[in-house]
Amino acid sequence: xxxxxxxxxxxxxxxxxxxxxxxxxxxxxxxxxxxxxxxxxxxxxxxxxxxxxxxxxxxxxxxxxxxxxxxxxxxxxxxxxxxxx
Numbered sequence: 001x002x003x004x005x006x007x008x009x010x011x012x013x014x015x016x017x018x019x020x021x022x023x024x025x026x027x028x029x030x031x032x033x034x035x036x037x038x039x040x041x042x043x044x045x046x047x048x049x050x051x052x053x054x055x056x057x058x059x060x061x062x063x064x065x066x067x068x069x070x071x072x073x074x075x076x077x078x079x080x081x082x083x084x085x
Contacts, residue, residue, distance in 0.1 A: 005039060005079040007072045012062025014072050015041035016079065040075070042068045 008017050010031040018024060021037035033041040044064035048057040077083065 003076075003080040005076050007069070007076050009064065009069060009072075012044040012046070012064065013041060014044075014064045014069050015039070016072055016076050039079070040072075042072065044068075 002019055004020050005016050005018055008015050008031055013031050013033075015031055015033070015035075016039040017035070018037045018039050019026075023036040025037075028035070031041075032038075033043075042064065044062045046060050046062055048060050050056070051058045
């Protein structure tokens with residue numbers, strides 16, 4: 001059985017979403033804090049990935065701190081009536 005609340009982690013963001021919200025759409029692509037079924041969200045930070053050969057920025061990417069993901073997982077467990085790990 002699917003729990004009511006679940007952690008949704010995508011590029012640069014982690015959120016707790018509510019499957020029972022009337023506007024929840026499991027087919028919806030993307031994730032943002034303004035979605036009606038988002039209970040709470042955290043944004044990551046943009047970091048530069050440096051080329052080891054030349055020392056210049058190769059590209060930038062969004063990362064969410066693993067500690068934030070753990071907070072989201074624990075909060076989600078509590079919302080679903082479980083003991084956080």
